[in-house]
Amino acid sequence: MVSRLRGEAPELADALPPPERFRWDTSWLKFSGANLGQASVAEGQWFVEGKGNREQRGYFFALLQDTAEILWTNGAGVKLGLQPWAEFQRARASGDLRPLPRLTPFGQVLNETVTVLAGVSEKQRRLRENAAQEARNQADALRRKREQEDLKREREEAAREAELRRERQRLEEQRQDDDRAERERLAREQRLLARKQVHGLKLGGWIVVSPSMPEEEPIRLKLAVRINASRKLVFVDRLGLNRREFLEDNLVEDIVVGWIRVLGSSAEFDDTLSRVVGRIRVDRN
Numbered sequence: 001m002v003s004r005l006r007g008e009a010p011e012l013a014d015a016l017p018p019p020e021r022f023r024w025d026t027s028w029l030k031f032s033g034a035n036l037g038q039a040s041v042a043e044g045q046w047f048v049e050g051k052g053n054r055e056q057r058g059y060f061f062a063l064l065q066d067t068a069e070i071l072w073t074n075g076a077g078v079k080l081g082l083q084p085w086a087e088f089q090r091a092r093a094s095g096d097l098r099p100l101p102r103l104t105p106f107g108q109v110l111n112e113t114v115t116v117l118a119g120v121s122e123k124q125r126r127l128r129e130n131a132a133q134e135a136r137n138q139a140d141a142l143r144r145k146r147e148q149e150d151l152k153r154e155r156e157e158a159a160r161e162a163e164l165r166r167e168r169q170r171l172e173e174q175r176q177d178d179d180r181a182e183r184e185r186l187a188r189e190q191r192l193l194a195r196k197q198v199h200g201l202k203l204g205g206w207i208v209v210s211p212s213m214p215e216e217e218p219i220r221l222k223l224a225v226r227i228n229a230s231r232k233l234v235f236v237d238r239l240g241l242n243r244r245e246f247l248e249d250n251l252v253e254d255i256v257v258g259w260i261r262v263l264g265s266s267a268e269f270d271d272t273l274s275r276v277v278g279r280i281r282v283d284r285n
Contacts (some may be wrong), residue, residue: 034085039063039070046100049091057100187256194255197262198233198248206263207235209244219243220263 003010019034048057058072058080070088072080091097201207201223209219221235222244231248254260 034061034063034065034068039085042099045102047097050098094107190256191252194252195248197255198251201233201262206225208261208263210259210261 045060046057047060048055050056057074059074061073062072063070063085064082067082068085069082070085071082074080088097106127168278203223203226205223207221207223209221211218219237221237223233223244224236224240225234226232227234231250233246233248234242235244235246237243251260255262
């Protein structure tokens with residue numbers, strides 16, 4: 001094409017080979033229809049091809065009349081392939097393809113089996129009914145006796161359970177009263193101890209306030225002013241800035257719940273602070 005576009009004359013070659021080397025199968029040009037009568041007889045049957053390990057079974061599913069081909073499937077209904085009708089006829093004639101004997105209908109087998117089993121079942125039913133009637137009579141007598149014994153035992157157990165419930169309830173009420181009294185006693189002792197700490201807190205005394213957020217640090221405050229008239233305590237930080245004001249009762253409650261902790265008197269804390277600062281200076285020198 002490029003040569004022709006350029007105006008050149010390309011070399012030509014034969015599209016087909018020489019007649020003596022050209023081969024084709026003329027059987028594909030001939031079409032012979034299938035015998036519908038024979039096909040209807042074979043359709044729906046199983047055939048086996050080969051022998052021994054090479055034996056393969058196929059189900060004659062349908063005849064495709066337009067192409068005269070047989071559609072083969074397996075037991076699951078999966079297509080195995082197509083086979084021309086003429087090839088099917090040749091394989092049948094040569095014995096390579098053999099039909100399997102028709103199976104006995106399932107309904108017939110089922111009917112015969114059910115008939116035999118029905119006779120056996122009827123005989124066994126009569127025997128079971130007689131044995132069951134005798135067993136029911138014995139069971140009724142035993143059941144009535146057992147019911148009387150169970151009723152007596154249930155009444156005795158109900159009486160014991162009622163007595164146990166009353167005893168458990170009494171013990172539980174006593175335990176709750178004891179727990180309540182113990183909690184009240186501990187609360188009074190904690191409140192008395194906290195009030196004693198608040199009353200013993202002098203000017204210059206230190207407390208530690210727990211942070212409201214986990215990532216914050218505790219705050220250390222010193223008592224700067226104590227107003228007896230209003231029972232108010234004013235605390236400052238180390239720089240002397242007013243940080244918190246508490247009423248005595250509120251400070252006692254905060255100490256009881258653990259939000260505030262009293263470090264001690266001012267003299268003890270100041271002495272400890274002085275000793276720590278002294279050690280740091282000595283270490284630096």
